[in-house]
Structures are given as structure tokens and as C-alpha cells.
Amino acid sequence: MLTGAVALKENDLQFISNEAGDVPRENQGGLGLYFRDTRFLSQFELSVNGIKPLFLSNSVNKHYIATFQFINPPLVLADGKKVKQQTISIRRSRFVCETGLYERIGLLNCNHFPVRLDIVLALDADFKDIFAVRGFKTQRVAGQISVDFGRGDLVFSYRGRDHVLRTSRCAFTRHPEAISAREVRFSLSLEPQESESIVVHVQPAIDEVPDTAPSFDSGLEGLAASYAEWDQASTRISTDNELFDRELLRASRYDIRTLLERTPQGLVPDAGIPWYAVPFGRDAIITALQTLLYNPSIAEGTLRFLAAYQGRVTDNEREEQPGKIMHEVRRGELARLREVPHTPYYGTIDATPLFLVLFVEAMAWIDCDRLYADLTPAVEKALEWIDRFGDVDGDGYVEYVAHRPGGVMNHGWKDSVNAVQLPDGSNATQPIALVEVQGYxxxxxxxxxxxxxxxxxxxxxxxxxxxxxxxxxRFNRDFWMEEDGFYALALDGAKDQVRSVSSNAGHSLWSGICDDDKATLVAERLLAPDMFSGWGVRTLSRDSPNYNPMSYHNGSVWPHDTAIIAMGLRRVGHTEAALQLVKSLLEAGSRFSDGRLPELFCGFARDQRFNSSPAAYIVSCSPQAWAAGCVFMLIHCLLDPHPDIAAGRLQVSPALPDVFHSMTLANVRFGTERLQLSIKRSGDDIDVALDGPDRVRLMVDDRF
Incomplete structure (x- = not known):
């Protein structure tokens, strides 16, 4: 997340401002209002009587409305009267919804005399593609951006080289005075203790000029109702740990809802704010897997969406192949002109097998005949891709070769340039068969x-x-490093092991590909000091010559990665180790100031001598989908549920770390029915109660 930025998102619209609520002109941080990968508002600045008000604080309430509180600096009115500092309150309240950005500017005069205020808003729209905003691609402009001021509103328009008309309509509840092409002024007179407000409505549109009146209250009520409806449709989780419920769990619930995008195929989680607020194949699948216990409709929407975008032809420019699941899709001008390959882009090796894993796991919870029938063709095409295109050289392993110059070099979830290195720091030769992908x-x-x-x-x-x-x-023969008691990171183009001890191998516990006689060795190494930082599992061993705890993938800690490993530890019966990872991630999340798990953090060792905190990574998405989904995967890990809807049976194997003594999950979806699970721990004993239809039986497996 951009330092100090405040982001709001609804569906495919997001607004990012600085901490004071402004979007300064020509800002270098990419602030603005974005719709379908285009910046529809590049300036949004407030001044009062020609001066910036003094910023006090901001608050993002429930993740969908933000407030910014200001006071006046010392002012001198036109009649010479002096207004003392902090005698006028200025509050900006904003949200985004389906019909755009809404902001209410509220003013309160606490003086004993009337004051006249000139409120000036500076607005601009550059209609830059997000790739151009980030400096990744030059965007040649087709023509001038037109500005039209009439009927009390301000309309910016731009017709791109893709022949699409993009407009931003700025409407106001008070008639403004245009003082320049991109500035409007509102003159207000406030009596003592009188308050007034101005509502601004910015509505982006494509191939139309919207004409709707602003309604702040109805828009906010509709947004609040949408969040309440989502809560009612989802599993309601509560524990006896008030801090966890109030902060980490609450943040995760709202982050997941914020990141959802409504598509014709259903709900799909976008990857993260600000730069990746679009569907990514791998990210959406992992988030859907994490949230199956919370709300499996995410899985259904994700599966249908990815099936709709499944590869059809062989296209090296976009890394597309028949049956392959996409990596990323973009909708801006550069994508429409095919000047970037994200239409969609298919540079991912793991999304296709993970698509199949999600299909299997979703069917376990949903058991829907229609979903099965609708997705069977896509499933069969994905299987064909694995055996035909995924295995580049016919060696029986799914591997990748980066075909596009300048595209993503590494196609696993660790997709940075140096994510697959040899001990001397050189990159492994391709094709590369990653350890975790074979498990998927x-x-x-x-x-x-x-x-x-x-x-x-x-x-x-x-x-x-x-x-x-x-x-x-074959996997347990070819990937196993006998002297390390661990799996290699990958096999390179010469079929030699990439001999790195990494977190990737931990996914083999979750996938089930790990032989029983190797599982304990893998589990023990993942919890050894070179891999376990005290906050989570490092992406790369501290003993590696390539280790860097501040790097993106070579020593950092990714919460979703650690959560998958915790799931794997439970699968192979290492419950205490799994609980250790669960507790460490929960404690890490509670240490971050925004009360949420970040995308990643640095892999420095935890100092247990004092109340230390994990070190933040320099730039990461926040909120980010599979970081938000982690909390639900950790709860899934603690319960270890296995539904059998046809038999009317739910098997659980509950285990709670010492931060919880009780946990309740209400409204759990079980096919077409709903259940409630109550878990209580007393000493070493854990009791589980099921409340639901008579046909559903609870089976408690306490072997682990």
C-alpha cells in the first residue's frame, strides 16, 4: 500500500487519496479515482479561503466510508475580522459505490460571529491507463481532454485511441462558481453554531455521459445494506478472544468483502489494492480455497469466471494455451489496444492445477449438480492442458518456459526475477518444474x-x-535431497535439482504428494530456526547464500504461504506444529497498526525478550486478498473439517491454540443447508456441538 494513503473500493471502482483526503495535482504516488484500469480523477484538492485546512486525523469505518477531520488555521475575513485557529470544523466524509465517488464536506462555525467561507475544489482527470501511471508503459494520447462546465456540473471527457469515450462527471448539491477550467468555488455564510454541507458526486463512465443527481445518504445506505447482506450470507465467526474478533477477524471480513468484484459469472476476489484491483487467477483461487468455510459462493464465482476466460488458442505473446487458466486480466486503453498482453495474460504455471483443486474442494462444500455439469468441460480442458501443454518436454512434470520477452519470467507464485536461483545467485535454466506445482x-x-x-x-x-x-x-525420487532431508525447490532445464530449502516444499504436505516417511523430516525443517522466523515460515532458508529477509521472495514471510503449510502439517498429523504457525500468524497480524495481515513482511527473527513486532515490507498490497483470506484458512486449519453432504456427515478434528478457549461458527453452508458449530476447550479436552438439520451427523476425529 502507498504510505499514508487511504483507499476505498467497491466492485471495479477504487479511490486512493493521501492521508488528508486529497489527490494533489501531478502526484507521483498514483493517487486518484480508478475505474476499469483507468484514472478518471487525477486531482481532488480542497482549500478554504485560499488556505489548506489543518489536518487532524482520518478514519476508515467499516472499510467502505472514510472521514477526514480538519480545523481552520488563523483566518482574516474580507471585512478584516480575525478568525482564531480551530474555531471552524471541516469534515470530509466519503465512500465509493456502484454510481461513483461521493463526498460530503461538512462545516461548523464555532465562533460568536458569522463567517464567510470560500470553499474551493480543484479537480482534474488525465484518463491515464494504470500501466502508464505506474511508469510501465508509455501511453500515446489520442487527443485533448475536454472540460465542459454547465448546468452546475463539471464534465471531463476523453476519446482514446481505442475509440472509447471515457467521461468523469462531477456534480454538486450547491451551484458552484467556475473560477478556472479545473476549479470550482462555493461561497458560504455561516452563523454562529451553524453547520452547512456540500456533496460532491464524481461518476466515471465509458461510452456515455451519466446524468444522475447526487444522493449521498441513499448511496451510503445502499452500500451499508450490501455489506449487511454479505454478512448474513456468510459464516458468522466469534471467539472468546475479544481482541482477535474486534481487529484481525473484523478486518479480514471487511477486506474480503471490499475486494470482491461482481462479474457476469459471479463474485470474484480482486488481488489487492491499489495496483492489483483486478482478478488474478492464482490469487482468486487461493482466496476462494481459504474462504470455503466462510463463504463458498466466492469459490463458485471464481470457478465460473476463470472457466469463461480459459485459454482457447496458442499465443506466445500472452502465454495462452488451450485449457490454461489465466494469470491476470486488464480492461484499460492499453489492454484494449493490445499494447499490454493482459487481455488476459496467461503467464502462470500453477493456476490450472489449482483451478482443479478448487473445483474438487468447492464441490465438497456445495455439492451442486449444476455447478458440476457447467464446469465439467472446463475441468476436462484443464486436465488436457496439464498432460499436453503443461509438460513441456514429456518428462511427466508440469513446468514452464517464459515465452514472452519482457513478460513474467517465473510463473509460480514466487514470480520475481530471482525467485528460482542456484546457490551462486544465477537463475535456474528453463524449463523449470517447481516442487509445489507437482503437488498441486x-x-x-x-x-x-x-x-x-x-x-x-x-x-x-x-x-x-x-x-x-x-x-x-517419481516426485519423491527426483525432488528429494537426501543430505538435506527436504525437497528441492525445483528441477531445472537439465533436470538437475535446484538445491534450495524453501517454503515451496511445505505445500507438498498440504497436497498429499509427500511420502509418509518424509513428512516428519519436512515438518521439522519448516519449524527449524533457519526456516521459522517466529512470526511465520520464511520463503527461503536463512542458511541459503541467496537469503535476504527484506527481499520479496528470498527470505520474507508470506502469511498465505505459512497458512497453507499449517494446513499441510495438520494433514500429516503434526498438530502442535500447525498450532504454532497459527498462533504466530495471529500474533503477527495483531502487531500491525491497521489490524490486518499484510501481503508479506520481512523474515527477521522474532525477538522473544520483549514485545517485538514483525518488520513491514517496503511496499505491499493492503488489503490483499490471500492475506485477508488467511484468517479463515487458519480457522479451517484448527477445525480440519471434512464434509460429506451426500452422507449427511461432517467430520472435524478440532484443535485450539492457547489464544482461544471457545469458538462458534454460525450459518456454515453445508450444501443447501446451514449449520452451527460450537467448540470449547477445557484443559486438554475439546468439546464440539453441532446445531443443524437432523439428517446431518457430526463426527469428531480426535486422533490428531
């Missing part, structure tokens, strides 16, 4: 085999079981 393929094929067998497709199930068995045997 195994997870996908074994899960699909079980699902297809339940659906009566026994021949297809048997084929997938055989393929998965062969993959597992």
Missing part, C-alpha cells in the same frame, strides 16, 4: 478421481488414480 497436480488428480468415482465415472477415476500414483513415486 497430484492434489487435483486424486481429488478429481474421488469426485468422479462418486459421480459414477469409474474408468476416468481409475486413470487419474494411476497417473497420480506414478507422479507421486
Amino acid at each position: 497436480v497430484y492434489h487435483a488428480k486424486t481429488g478429481l478421481a474421488a469426485l468422479l468415482r462418486r459421480r459414477g465415472r469409474h474408468e476416468a477415476a481409475t486413470r487419474l488414480e494411476i497417473e497420480a500414483c506414478i507422479l507421486k513415486e
Whole structure:
């Protein structure tokens, strides 16, 4: 997140200002109002009587409305009367919703005499593509941006080289005076203790000039109702840890809702604010997996959306292949002109097997015949991609070669340029077969085999079981580093091991591809001091010559990565180790000032001698989807639920760290029904109660 910035988002609209609520002209931080990857407002500045008011504080309430509180500096009125500092309150309240940005500027005069105020708003729209804003691509402008002031509103218009008309209409509840092409003034006279307000409504549009009157209150009420409806449709989680409920859990709930985008296929989580507020294949899938227990409609929408954008042709420019799941989609002018490849861009090796994993896991919770029928063609195409295009050289492993010069070099979730290095710091040669990706393929094929067998497709199930068995045997032979007691990060183009001890291998516990005789060795190494920072699992061992705790992928801690490893530890029966990771992440999240887990943080060791905090990474998305989803995955990890909707059975294996003594999950979706789970810990004993339809039975597995 940009330092000090305040971001609001609803659907595919987001507004990012500085901490005082302004968007300064020609700011270098990318502030502004964005709609469909275009900046529709590049300046939004407030002044009072020609002076900036004095900023006191801001607050983002419920993640969808922000308030900014100001006071006046010393003023001299036109009649010579002096106004003392902090005798006039200026408050800016804003939100974004389907119909644009709304801001109410409220003023209160606390003097014993009337005051006349000139409120000036400076507004501008540069209609820059987000790639141009970030400096990644030069945007050639098709023509001038027109500015029209009439009927009391201000309209900016631009027709791009893609022939699309983009407009920003700025409307006001008071008739303004235009004092320049991009400035409007409101003159107000306030009696003692009198308050007044001005509402500003900025509505972006494509190929139309919107003509709607601003209604601040109705827009805010509709937005609040939308959030309440989302809460009612989701699992309601509460614990006896008030701090967790009030901060980390609350932030995660609202962050997930904020990041959702409504598409024709359903709800899809955008990756993160500010630069990645669009659907990403991998990010959306992992977020959907994390939130299955919270709200599986995210999984359904994500699956349908990604199936709609599934690869159809071979196109090296966009890394597209038939059956492949996309990486990222953009909708701005540069994408429409194909001057960037994100239409969509398919440079990801793991999204396709993870798509299949999500399909299997979502069907376990939803068990919807229509979803199964609708997605079966996409599932079969994804399987074909794995065996045909995913295996570049026919060695039985899914691997990648970066085809596009200047595109993403590494196609795993660690996609930075130096994410797959040899001990001497050089990059591994391609094609690269990542350790975690083979596990995802195994997870996908074994899960699909079980699902297809339940659906009566026994021949297809048997084929997938055989393929998965062969993959597992070869994987444990080729990736295992005997002297390290751990899996290699990858196999390079020469089929040599990339001998790095990394967090990637921890995903093998979650996917099930790890042999039983190796699981304990992997688990122990992940919790050893070189890998476990005290706050989470490092992406790369501290013993590696490439280790850098301040780097993006070579020693930092990513919460979603640690959460997946915790899930894997539970799967292989290392419950105490899983609880240690859960607790460390919860404690890390509580240390950040905004009360949320960030995308990543530095991998420095935790100092247990005092109340230390993890070191923030220099720039990270906040909120970010799979960081917000972590909390729900951690709760999933603690319960270890396994639904069997057809049999009317829910199996759980509850384990709670010492930060919780009780936990309740109400309104849990179980097919078409709803359940409530209550968990209480007393000493070493944990009791679980189920409240739901009579046909649903609870089975408690206390082996772990």
C-alpha cells in the first residue's frame, strides 16, 4: 500500500487519496479515482479561503466510508475580522459505490460571529491507463481532454485511441462558481453554531455521459445494506478472544468483502489494492480455497469466471494455451489496444492445477449438480492442458518456459526475477518444474478421481488414480535431497535439482504428494530456526547464500504461504506444529497498526525478550486478498473439517491454540443447508456441538 494513503473500493471502482483526503495535482504516488484500469480523477484538492485546512486525523469505518477531520488555521475575513485557529470544523466524509465517488464536506462555525467561507475544489482527470501511471508503459494520447462546465456540473471527457469515450462527471448539491477550467468555488455564510454541507458526486463512465443527481445518504445506505447482506450470507465467526474478533477477524471480513468484484459469472476476489484491483487467477483461487468455510459462493464465482476466460488458442505473446487458466486480466486503453498482453495474460504455471483443486474442494462444500455439469468441460480442458501443454518436454512434470520477452519470467507464485536461483545467485535454466506445482497436480488428480468415482465415472477415476500414483513415486525420487532431508525447490532445464530449502516444499504436505516417511523430516525443517522466523515460515532458508529477509521472495514471510503449510502439517498429523504457525500468524497480524495481515513482511527473527513486532515490507498490497483470506484458512486449519453432504456427515478434528478457549461458527453452508458449530476447550479436552438439520451427523476425529 502507498504510505499514508487511504483507499476505498467497491466492485471495479477504487479511490486512493493521501492521508488528508486529497489527490494533489501531478502526484507521483498514483493517487486518484480508478475505474476499469483507468484514472478518471487525477486531482481532488480542497482549500478554504485560499488556505489548506489543518489536518487532524482520518478514519476508515467499516472499510467502505472514510472521514477526514480538519480545523481552520488563523483566518482574516474580507471585512478584516480575525478568525482564531480551530474555531471552524471541516469534515470530509466519503465512500465509493456502484454510481461513483461521493463526498460530503461538512462545516461548523464555532465562533460568536458569522463567517464567510470560500470553499474551493480543484479537480482534474488525465484518463491515464494504470500501466502508464505506474511508469510501465508509455501511453500515446489520442487527443485533448475536454472540460465542459454547465448546468452546475463539471464534465471531463476523453476519446482514446481505442475509440472509447471515457467521461468523469462531477456534480454538486450547491451551484458552484467556475473560477478556472479545473476549479470550482462555493461561497458560504455561516452563523454562529451553524453547520452547512456540500456533496460532491464524481461518476466515471465509458461510452456515455451519466446524468444522475447526487444522493449521498441513499448511496451510503445502499452500500451499508450490501455489506449487511454479505454478512448474513456468510459464516458468522466469534471467539472468546475479544481482541482477535474486534481487529484481525473484523478486518479480514471487511477486506474480503471490499475486494470482491461482481462479474457476469459471479463474485470474484480482486488481488489487492491499489495496483492489483483486478482478478488474478492464482490469487482468486487461493482466496476462494481459504474462504470455503466462510463463504463458498466466492469459490463458485471464481470457478465460473476463470472457466469463461480459459485459454482457447496458442499465443506466445500472452502465454495462452488451450485449457490454461489465466494469470491476470486488464480492461484499460492499453489492454484494449493490445499494447499490454493482459487481455488476459496467461503467464502462470500453477493456476490450472489449482483451478482443479478448487473445483474438487468447492464441490465438497456445495455439492451442486449444476455447478458440476457447467464446469465439467472446463475441468476436462484443464486436465488436457496439464498432460499436453503443461509438460513441456514429456518428462511427466508440469513446468514452464517464459515465452514472452519482457513478460513474467517465473510463473509460480514466487514470480520475481530471482525467485528460482542456484546457490551462486544465477537463475535456474528453463524449463523449470517447481516442487509445489507437482503437488498441486497430484492434489487435483486424486481429488478429481474421488469426485468422479462418486459421480459414477469409474474408468476416468481409475486413470487419474494411476497417473497420480506414478507422479507421486517419481516426485519423491527426483525432488528429494537426501543430505538435506527436504525437497528441492525445483528441477531445472537439465533436470538437475535446484538445491534450495524453501517454503515451496511445505505445500507438498498440504497436497498429499509427500511420502509418509518424509513428512516428519519436512515438518521439522519448516519449524527449524533457519526456516521459522517466529512470526511465520520464511520463503527461503536463512542458511541459503541467496537469503535476504527484506527481499520479496528470498527470505520474507508470506502469511498465505505459512497458512497453507499449517494446513499441510495438520494433514500429516503434526498438530502442535500447525498450532504454532497459527498462533504466530495471529500474533503477527495483531502487531500491525491497521489490524490486518499484510501481503508479506520481512523474515527477521522474532525477538522473544520483549514485545517485538514483525518488520513491514517496503511496499505491499493492503488489503490483499490471500492475506485477508488467511484468517479463515487458519480457522479451517484448527477445525480440519471434512464434509460429506451426500452422507449427511461432517467430520472435524478440532484443535485450539492457547489464544482461544471457545469458538462458534454460525450459518456454515453445508450444501443447501446451514449449520452451527460450537467448540470449547477445557484443559486438554475439546468439546464440539453441532446445531443443524437432523439428517446431518457430526463426527469428531480426535486422533490428531
